[in-house]
Amino acid sequence: MTPNPTALRAEILRIAHDSGHGHVPTCFSIVEMLCAVYGVMRHDPARPEWDGRDLFVLSKGHASLAHYVVLGALGYYDPGPVARFGNRGTMFGCHADRLKVPGVEVSTGSLGHGIGLATGMALAEKILGTDRRVYTLVGDGESNEGTVWEAVMVAVDRGLDNLTLLYDDNRSQGRALQIPNPAERLAAFGCDTVGVDGHDVAALTQALTRPARGVRAVVARTVKGKGCRTLEDNMYEWHRKSPDAETLAKLLEELHAPAV
Amino acid sequence: MRRQFRDTVGALAAEDERVVVILGDVSVYQFFAFKQAHPTRFHNMGICEPTLISVTAGMSARGLHPFVHTIAPFLTERCFEQIKLDMGYNRFGGNIVTCGASFDYAWDGATHHAYYDLPLLRLIPGMEVIQPGSEHEVDVLMRSQYANGRPTYFRLSDHPHDLDLGPVRFGEAxxxxxxxxxxxxxxxxxxxxxxxxxxxxxxxxxxxxxxxxxxxxxxxxxxxxxxxxxxxxxxxxxxxxxxxxxxxxxxxxxxxxxxxxxxxxxxxxxxxxxxxxxxxxxxxxxxxxxx
Known part of the structure; x- marks a missing residue:
């Protein structure tokens, strides 16, 4: 079952309101990517530790709320308690703890770490001789970190054709250190790179399943705050912000408005 | 001590298929035989210490027993956050093995000296911190600790002593x-x-x-x-x-x-x-x- 992206976004908004926390625009840019990845991965929500599973690492840990909502929709756990996101007593921190949340393979938060861990996991699977696949999702802002590029170099050098890098090109760094041509850069680093509309699940699925030589990179062109005009137009104001009740109603209305 | 590290890891790798060596382009000449014997488990991964640690943690997450090795200040001080989060907070084990501390590279000055590695790594919950004095201590402690699922730091020196100071047991002075x-x-x-x-x-x-x-x-x-x-x-x-x-x-x-x-x-x-x-x-x- 593939979750409905609009319903997931509405859930993210409601939780951001209820909990008082959330990086909503960065969550909105990866909703379709998460749907596509979990659509192609071998995994079993009833058995998060199933030995036959593929692995997903959310390197841009700030988007944990989107990941929680998707895992909940897929049936990893009862999604209700995610509403306590970031509050006392919850297992759902604003950055995920793998020891607390079923389906989370790696605790991330500080940027530029998850991709290196995913590289180590993919190399381990090569050594162990399995056909397991490893997926990691990095942000463009995260890619200001040099360790992202270190890991890409190592992954390419080791020939990790079981590793897929999803790059969220939501241009979050428009006001700071921009990476205007990520597909060219990843290709120059040796990845088998394809660019795709990051809000098109079918296109993403195709990009994730087409044959690739070596490390597969999928550069997903996305919109920070995708689906809500207010968030799209004010992504810096909304980088880390919880909507009040009135704003929540307005954002839900924008979300459900027919596309123009 | 590096020779002892090579010998001990070589012996462990012959018995345990989960032993992997990751080098930061240091001590490579010591591991030619290891590379010949275990080509898929030898990785001279380059001069990118933070990623060496992240990769080590990722390998440990998948059940391997990695040994990652290069010069002490670069693999500990530069990578403190990777050791803290990728290994410590994530509870992924692995063996960090350094050379050079404190003053084995005396002639290179402060960039290559290492005297902050021990207190830094001691701060990390669950971390084991070992400073062997002799090659015998390297051998005994590496064998006893390498596969226990915890992040373990072995700080090697090129100037070991060769005294027999009594039975060597982890955690015992x-x-x-x-x-x-x-x-x-x-x-x-x-x-x-x-x-x-x-x-x-x-x-x-x-x-x-x-x-x-x-x-x-x-x-x-x-x-x-x-x-x-x-x-x-x-x-x-x-x-x-x-x-x-x-x-x-x-x-x-x-x-x-x-x-x-x-x-x-x-x-x-x-x-x-x-x-x-x-x-x-x-x-x-x-x-x-x-x-």
Whole structure:
């Protein structure tokens, strides 16, 4: 079952309101990517530790709320308690703890770490001789970190054709250190790179399943705050912000408005 | 010690298919035979220490027993956050094995010296911190700790001692002299040979630690009623010893400054008063102050 992206976004908004926390625009840019990845991965929500599973690492840990909502929709756990996101007593921190949340393979938060861990996991699977696949999702802002590029170099050098890098090109760094041509850069680093509309699940699925030589990179062109005009137009104001009740109603209305 | 590391890891790899070696383009010549014997489990991954640690953690997550190795300051200080989060917070184990500390690269100056590695890594929950003094200690402690699922730091030196100081067991200090003296000297790592020489004709108790985390609190506490002088060519040991409350301790070693001299490890130690004469003078002075 593939979750409905609009319903997931509405859930993210409601939780951001209820909990008082959330990086909503960065969550909105990866909703379709998460749907596509979990659509192609071998995994079993009833058995998060199933030995036959593929692995997903959310390197841009700030988007944990989107990941929680998707895992909940897929049936990893009862999604209700995610509403306590970031509050006392919850297992759902604003950055995920793998020891607390079923389906989370790696605790991330500080940027530029998850991709290196995913590289180590993919190399381990090569050594162990399995056909397991490893997926990691990095942000463009995260890619200001040099360790992202270190890991890409190592992954390419080791020939990790079981590793897929999803790059969220939501241009979050428009006001700071921009990476205007990520597909060219990843290709120059040796990845088998394809660019795709990051809000098109079918296109993403195709990009994730087409044959690739070596490390597969999928550069997903996305919109920070995708689906809500207010968030799209004010992504810096909304980088880390919880909507009040009135704003929540307005954002839900924008979300459900027919596309123009 | 690097040769011993090579031999011990080679022996472990022959028995345990989960042993993997990751190098940061250092000590490569030592591992030609390992590479021949286990080509898929040898990875000279380049000069990218933070990623070496992240990859180590990722391998550990998948059930392997990686040994990651390069020069101490780069693999510990530069990578502190990777060790803290990818290994420590994530509870992914692995073996970090360094060379160069404290002053094996004396001639290179402060960029290549390492005296903050031990206290930094001691801060990380679940971390094991080992400073072997001899090749025998490297062998015993590596074999006993490498596959226990915890992040473990082995700080190797190119200047080991070759003394037989008694049975080597993880987490247990070695009491070399217990004379009932009012002063106890505590040290760690290869420096113990120099400390023994400096204290040869002094009436002091003498303890050395190869395991800095967990520190052997019981043995430290046994000398609680003496005045303890910590003699060490790094930071970290005095903090570990003072986990035991109510001690009277002082420290002889580094100042709050970078070590600026060049030369050999012996030259740098002598400049710091960590040669036999300097240690003897420091212990004598301390004993007088405490009497």
């Amino acid at each position: 070695l009491v070399l002299r217990d004379e009932g003296a009012p002063v106890t000297v505590m040290t760690a790592g290869p420096l113990v040979a120099t400390v023994l020489e400096g204290c040869r004709d002094l009436s002091v108790n003498l303890v050395t630690h190869h395991t800095l985390k967990p520190i052997d609190r019981a043995t430290v506490a046994r000398f609680r009623d003496t005045a303890i002088l910590v003699v060490h060519d790094g930071h970290g040991l005095r903090e570990a010893i003072n986990e035991v409350g109510g001690l009277r301790t002082a420290y002889h070693g580094l100042e709050d400054d970078f070590v600026g001299g060049y030369g050999t490890v012996h030259d740098v130690r002598a400049a710091l008063g960590l040669d036999p004469a300097g240690i003897r003078a420091a212990v004598t002075r301390f004993a007088e102050e405490m009497s």
